[in-house]
Amino acid sequence: MVEKRSDRRKKPRRRWLKISLAVILILVLGVGAYAYSIYHNAKETVNEKMHKQVTSIDPGASKKKIGKQKPLNILLLGVDKRKGDNGRSDALMVLSLDPKANKMQLISIPRDTRTEIVGKGSMDKINHAYAFGGTDMSVATVENFLGVELDYYVEMNMKGLSEMVDAVGGITLNNELDWYDEGYYKKGYHFSKGEISLNGPQTMGYVRMRHLDPNGDFGRTKRQRKVIEAIVDKGASVASVTKIDDMIDVLGNNMETNLDFDDMKSLLLHYKDVRQNTVSYMMQGTGQKIGGVYYLIVPDEEVAKVHGMIAEIKS
Structure with a gap:
């Protein structure tokens, strides 16, 4: 029997249709498996490796706030831990998130700030509280x-900062000071004015430099805030979706927080637009030597001002 030309045309089309459907099905299943793998890995890493409660924060009260999408205060600690040393918090920032106003506020506390160390009963540099x-x-x-009142804390080992920048594929920011780094990680780098792109080791040189900055520690903390904002922007971008697993691994090895996985999901879902309005501020004070030790003396008026800035977010 002679095959009709119309039948000969239909068979290849049907075959290609089946192949196309099979390819789509494989892609969908592959993406689904990848998404589940990321989800499972993230949940396990957060809840088993990163999550750690502290007695000074009531987890129940914090969960109620995040569940109702209330404003939150989060203490960010950049800790420099070395072998045989308890470490010190070289970076202290209070991150305030207001989901209703779509606002994010980042306030830096200079590490040399002189204040009472709660539980120690003495006046000292605020970063010594961690030690x-x-x-x-x-x-x-x-x-x-x-x-x-602080609702959550996030503690990051400074070494992890470098790894996180590499995990997201580098960051880009606007640099206000021109200088040449003599070689953090033994690699010199020219930090030119304007928009610059940095990898992990270069970022560490950028946030650690102090002596070449005419503003000293104030300049350094400003650069730290810029790096954090750049990492948040890059990490939240669509381009970084394929890097999620790497980011999770870096966080698991270098971060501690009282946020659990469900808390983080709520933040991603309900607080994602706070980046639309970002405010950064550095507490001001005057340097003074007491007993031969350098401190930053922050006046009561400045403390009251910052308290007001945070209270306004929380209202």
């Missing part, structure tokens, strides 16, 4: 210093 009593004492000390 004396870890995250718990740091949280209590910052709350007492500013007269505010």
